Amino acid sequence: MTLGEALITLLEAHGVDTVFGIPGVHTIELYRGLATSRIRHITPRHEQGAAFMADGYARVSGKPGVAFVITGPGLTNTITAMAQARADSVPVLVISGVNATTTLGKGLGFLHELPDQRGMLSTVALSSERVAEPGALAEALARAFTIFASGRPGPVHIEIPLDAMAKDAGMPTAVPVRAGPPKPDPKAIEEAARLAATASRPLILAGGGARRAEPALRDLAERLGAPVVLTANARGLLHGHPLGVPASPSLKPVRALIDAADLVIAAGTEFGPTDYDMYGDGGFTMPRSLVRIDIDQAQLERRPAALGILADCGEALLPLAAAVAPSGRNDGPARAAVAREAALAELTPDMRHQLRALEAIRDALPGAIIVGDSTQPVYAANLYYDHDRPGGWFNAATGYGALGYGPPAAIGAALAAPDTPVVCLTGDGGFQFTMPELGAALDAGAPVIFVIWNNRGYREIETSMRDAGIEPVGVSPAPPDFLRVAEAYGMKAERLSDLNGLPNALKKARHTGEACLIEIIVS
Structure with missing residues (x-):
């Protein structure tokens, strides 16, 4: 089995069933095992489309989307799509070729040559790694899938040199993913529940990180009687619910609703300007009493809160809802309705x-x-x-x-x-x-x-x-x-x-x- 064939075998072991790509002379060895595998190959008309398709596939399936592209122009064509995936925390794995190992960085004028392909990709991808020997492939893929499973996802890049693709790889064994998403600190959950119990005007901000946690989000909102403001990537949660506010915090009535809250629980939102200050007027201010739930420690540190909970939203909202006793508040639907009506009127x-x-x-x-x-x-x-x-x-x-x-x-x-x-x-x-x-x-x-x-x-x-x-x-x-x-x-x-x-x-x-x-x- 060649390294290229081993790649297909290992992707199957990680649950990949679809790849998007355009084959070229620099990647044909990566396709050697594809025709006899269970993986379906989809051919776009441009490599940018391959990575965009992988993005859309990942958002809907919940699994990483995978793209195969050639070295040089094939890979640079995917950079825009990879940047979109990074901005929106979408797991996309881009596997590319690269010229022969002995030629790299020498400027000899080989076809599709770049001065430093990995260096360029490292500014966009969460990780860019070269697999120059078959024995390194299983570990490299395990690291990629660990990134997807354990923290804030985004694009990951793996490149395989032309002289490595056809090397004998033996019968590869997949290295398991080593970690899952971080578990919330029970003490942090207790503290969040204590803050929620004393709040008279609680509010929840739900971002894209909460889009797979609707049951727990709804349970928490109903127990607190808290309106739930949904950013663009959280829309679809709490559809038609009296506590739902499917409106942007860039709108004045939504900002007023947030400002009036004495406790804000922010689940899976980075407080980015495209959601909170679309018009660039500087009118959004960070909530005074803020509990943040986020899977990314760096994100928690960028915009500090009174209490930060490092966890996947689903993992944190479930025990938090269980720890919060029903408040008996009945003004939440009215607060949400006022914000909805005024936000729509602002359009x-x-x-x-x-x-x-x-x-x-x-x-x-x-x-x-x-x-x-x-x-x-x-x-x-x-x-x-x-x-x-x-x-x-x-x-x-x-x-x-x-x-x-x-x-x-x-x-x-x-x-x-x-x-x-x-x-x-x-x-x-x-x-x-x-x-x-x-x-x-x-x-x-x-x-x-x-x-x-x-x-x-x-x-x-x-x-x-x-x-x-x-x-x-x-x-x-x-x-x-x-x-x-x-x-x-x-x-x-x-x-x-x-x-x-x-x-x-x-x-x-x-x-x-x-x-x-x-x-x-x-x-």
């Missing part, structure tokens, strides 16, 4: 119109996964939107903010949840970044419904320029005829002149069981 009429697109998708396809790109309805929904599925609403308009994320990430999501409707909501500008991935969706049999918000340009940027008194320049790239593009791929497509026909169009598209495209013309 502009245009934003409320854009929000209708999200609500139409949610109501036409209950339980759908909606993957957004950086486009006007997504920005509006990040400010205020109540999704009906935990973990079923995510996008690139927070954190790193990469355009073109939506289409490939939606393909990864659809492959992770093949029986669930998956909708990609993207603008005409952002869609053109990764439009060729329509072909990848068809190849993979991923029944994504691509909804294009076509306002003929980068309208959000144009609006920002006008608001700043700048004459808009460079914001009107002409879109193609998207229906003809879909036709060229053999994909069903429909054009709408407004939102009224969107529910029926979505239902028809879902009924086909295939990838489809819906274009909405925005005046």
Whole structure:
């Protein structure tokens, strides 16, 4: 068994069932064992798409997404996607080639040569490691999967030199993952419960780190009678619940709700400006009495709290809820309702119109996964939107903010949840970044419904320029005829002149069981 074959065997042992990648002469040895394995290979149209697909797959499946790319340009094409995964704490493993060991760092002009590939990746990835000998492979993979399982996840990179890929690896044995997420300190849980028992106006802030802990989060909120403010990556939790506030802390009424609390429990949120200060007005202030639950010690230290609990949110919220006696408070739903109504009223009429697109998708396809790109309805929904599925609403308009994320990430999501409707909501500008991935969706049999918000340009940027008194320049790239593009791929497509026909169009598209495209013309 070669090192390349051993790689496939070990990935299977770690539960990997799908990899995304584009083979090249620098990685063909990594593919030697793939055809006879249980792992499915998905071919995007660009390496950036491979890592975006791995990201979407990871967010929905809860398992690390894996991408195979060649050395040099293949790897540099993934850097944007890796940066997005790091910003949003998504476990993505990128395995690349690298030139022969004896040539590295010498500048001899080999194909795909970089001065220091690992050095470059180490600025983006949580870890970048070279496996130059077969005996080091099992340990390297164990370290990668340990990072994913034990702390704040993100992208990890492993490179394998060309001269190592075909070396004899024997019969490899997987090294087990050595650690799980940190367990909460029982004394910290007791102290948090004591603070909660004495609070008269408690509040919970839930971020993306809590998206898989809904039962415990709901139990704690109900025991405390505490409103729960949901950041963009936590939407879908507490859908329709009287204590839920699916609105951004960038909005004044939500900030007022937080400021009025005498205890704030923050679960899995980094207090990033894209959630808490989207407009950059500096109006958000850190809560005075704050309990933070976070899986990352460095994150706890960046924004200190009265009490920090180092733990996975699910591991901490469960015993905390059990330690809190029902408070008997009954003003929580009223406090939440006031914040919801005022937050919605703060949105502009245009934003409320854009929000209708999200609500139409949610109501036409209950339980759908909606993957957004950086486009006007997504920005509006990040400010205020109540999704009906935990973990079923995510996008690139927070954190790193990469355009073109939506289409490939939606393909990864659809492959992770093949029986669930998956909708990609993207603008005409952002869609053109990764439009060729329509072909990848068809190849993979991923029944994504691509909804294009076509306002003929980068309208959000144009609006920002006008608001700043700048004459808009460079914001009107002409879109193609998207229906003809879909036709060229053999994909069903429909054009709408407004939102009224969107529910029926979505239902028809879902009924086909295939990838489809819906274009909405925005005046």
